[in-house]
Structures are given as structure tokens and as C-alpha cells.
Amino acid sequence: xxxxxYRCEVLKVKDRLHSYCVWMLGDREEAKDVTQDAFLRLWQCxxxxxxxxxxxxxxxxxxxxxxDQLRRRSRRGQRELxxxxxxxxxxxxxxxxxxxxxxxxxxxGEALGELSSNERAVIILREMExxxxxxxxxxxxxxLSSVKVSLHRARRRLRKQCSAAMRxx
Amino acid sequence: MMNDSPNxxxxxxxGDAVLGYSVDDRLSGAESTKIEEHMLVCEECRExxxxxxxxxxxxxxxxxEAFPEETLRELFAxxxxxxxxxxxxxxSPWPIKTVAxxxxxxxxxxxxxxxxxxxxxxRRSEVSRSAIQVRYIVGTTARxxxxxxxxxxxxxxxxxxxxxxxxxxxQWLERIPLxxxxxxx
Numbered sequence: 001x002x003x004x005x006y007r008c009e010v011l012k013v014k015d016r017l018h019s020y021c022v023w024m025l026g027d028r029e030e031a032k033d034v035t036q037d038a039f040l041r042l043w044q045c046x047x048x049x050x051x052x053x054x055x056x057x058x059x060x061x062x063x064x065x066x067x068d069q070l071r072r073r074s075r076r077g078q079r080e081l082x083x084x085x086x087x088x089x090x091x092x093x094x095x096x097x098x099x100x101x102x103x104x105x106x107x108x109g110e111a112l113g114e115l116s117s118n119e120r121a122v123i124i125l126r127e128m129e130x131x132x133x134x135x136x137x138x139x140x141x142x143x144l145s146s147v148k149v150s151l152h153r154a155r156r157r158l159r160k161q162c163s164a165a166m167r168x169x
Numbered sequence: 170m171m172n173d174s175p176n177x178x179x180x181x182x183x184g185d186a187v188l189g190y191s192v193d194d195r196l197s198g199a200e201s202t203k204i205e206e207h208m209l210v211c212e213e214c215r216e217x218x219x220x221x222x223x224x225x226x227x228x229x230x231x232x233x234e235a236f237p238e239e240t241l242r243e244l245f246a247x248x249x250x251x252x253x254x255x256x257x258x259x260x261s262p263w264p265i266k267t268v269a270x271x272x273x274x275x276x277x278x279x280x281x282x283x284x285x286x287x288x289x290x291x292r293r294s295e296v297s298r299s300a301i302q303v304r305y306i307v308g309t310t311a312r313x314x315x316x317x318x319x320x321x322x323x324x325x326x327x328x329x330x331x332x333x334x335x336x337x338x339x340q341w342l343e344r345i346p347l348x349x350x351x352x353x354x
Contacts, residue, residue: 003249010244014236022234035236036244043248104227126193127228133195152185159220 001046009054017058023124024066038062060139070117111161119154183214192221
């Protein structure tokens, strides 16, 4: 990967990667540091990473760093997503944006924080990054069956936690 | 795709896995038809699948967190802007680590060899110098001893032989008759 390719790839994926880290960690400062760390590691390994697999490489590295950070937190006895909050953009306040959206979003933000780190990683990669089951397994370095189990569990837990909000809607 | 085949019937409900596969379009044609037939008669499964879809839609609408511009500038300052472009090969054609190791081994071997040789020369010159010194000392001692010996021998000879010779010569002189001239005196 050349210098220009590196710059181009960083500019292309920076916001998505940062969002992924924010949702994984629930802390913007830590997410910023982890995202920067992932980009620095990409720079150090640019000789081994091609442009085609750059996004997957960055997501894999960021996932590892986020899971390490969450493990460190749990060792320190802190709750994984202690200060996690959902800051909805202005467009979310519009009632016509989406089906059940206004009621569902705050509950969804809390429910995401209740998931285990592995379940959260799988559901974010599937729903927010639009990855296939196989891609998720590659990125998280887990078996396909393990990814499926985590995904179904995450969906069930989110559905149960958001059920009240959906009934109100 | 669907390993946990749905036990679809009016009194049975679909599992979470099957609902997920249905939402993700990972069912075969026959399986999908079977599921849709069940959905027509089971309101609960229909609602559960709708809930899973709605959650997916809302998750995709979660806000994108912009990576801070200042941090991005810091990142580029540490990476692409820190090194001149001409010095940024994506991958060196030389196996740098292997060459470095080989050079280190060669250097160490050369230094060892030179040091050993220098030490050998020094050792040899020291040995030869010592040998010369020993030979000189031995030679000098031998010469000195030789002189002492010569002197001693001469002394012994002089002291030992002089008296007997004198005695013999005296006896011989007494036995020799005097000449006429001398006897008449």
C-alpha cells in the first residue's frame, strides 16, 4: 500500500471505523484512541496489507483492540459500557423517518449496552456494516457457527429488551 | 442453509435462528416458501420477524460518529507526512532482516578471526623473544661456567702437577753426573 493509497483508505473508512469503536466501547475518547491506534498499525503493516482487504483488516484490528479494552475494564471491575449513551441526530426527531423509530431508538441504545462484547460486535458488523456471516467470522476470527449463535442471541435479547418500546409504538 | 429445520405448524412457532435466516435471506426457495406459509397463519411469528427487521433498520440508522479532524491531522503527521514520499517503498525487494543478520554474523566472524590472528602473532613473537632471552642466559651461563672450569682445571693442573714435576726434575738433576770441569771445581 502506497502513501496515497493509505491516505485515501483512511479518509474513506475513518468515520465508519470510529463509529464501530464508539458503539463497541461506549466511550468517545477511548474510541478515538483505539481508532487512531488501528490506523497507526495499518501504517506499520502497510507492506503486508492490500487496498482490497484494508477495511476488513482495520475492522479486525479495531475489534481486537476494543475487546482487549473491554477485558481490561472488566478486570478493573468496571461495567463494560458504563457511560454509554445514544446521541440521536436531529433527523431522528422527525416522526416520519422510520417505523417505530422514535420509541425504539433510546431502548435500542440501552439494549446494545446490555449485550456481551462478542454479541455486540457481531450485531454491529451484521446490521451496521452489512457484512455477511462469513465475513464476520473472518473479521472476528471465530467459527461460522459461533457467529450465528452470537447473532441469534443478540437479536433475541434486543427484541426482548425493546419489546416494551415496540408495543408502545 | 437452515440446519435447524423449522417445525412449522399452526401450534408451533419458528425459532430465533430461523427468523434470523429469514430476515437475512439465507433460506432456500423451498424453505422460504414453507416459512411464508407459516407466517400467513401465525401472527406471533410474523410480529417477531417484524421486530427483528425493525431492530436491524434502526441499527443501520444509528448515527455515524465523525472521526475528529484534529486527531486525523495528528495521525497523518505521524504517518504519511512524517516521511518523504521517496522513502516510502511499500515493500523492500531485499529481505532486510536476513541481510542484516548475515552482515552481523560476517562482522562478528571477521573481528574474531582478526583478533585471533593478532593474538597468535603477538604470542609467537613473545615466545621467540623469550626463547632468545633463555638462549642468551643459557649461553652466557655456559660460557661463564666454561671459563670457571678452565681456570679451575688450570689451577688444579698447576697446583697438582707442579710439585711432582719439581720433585722429579730435582731427582733427575741429582743423578746426572757433573762434567769434568765442573767436578774439578
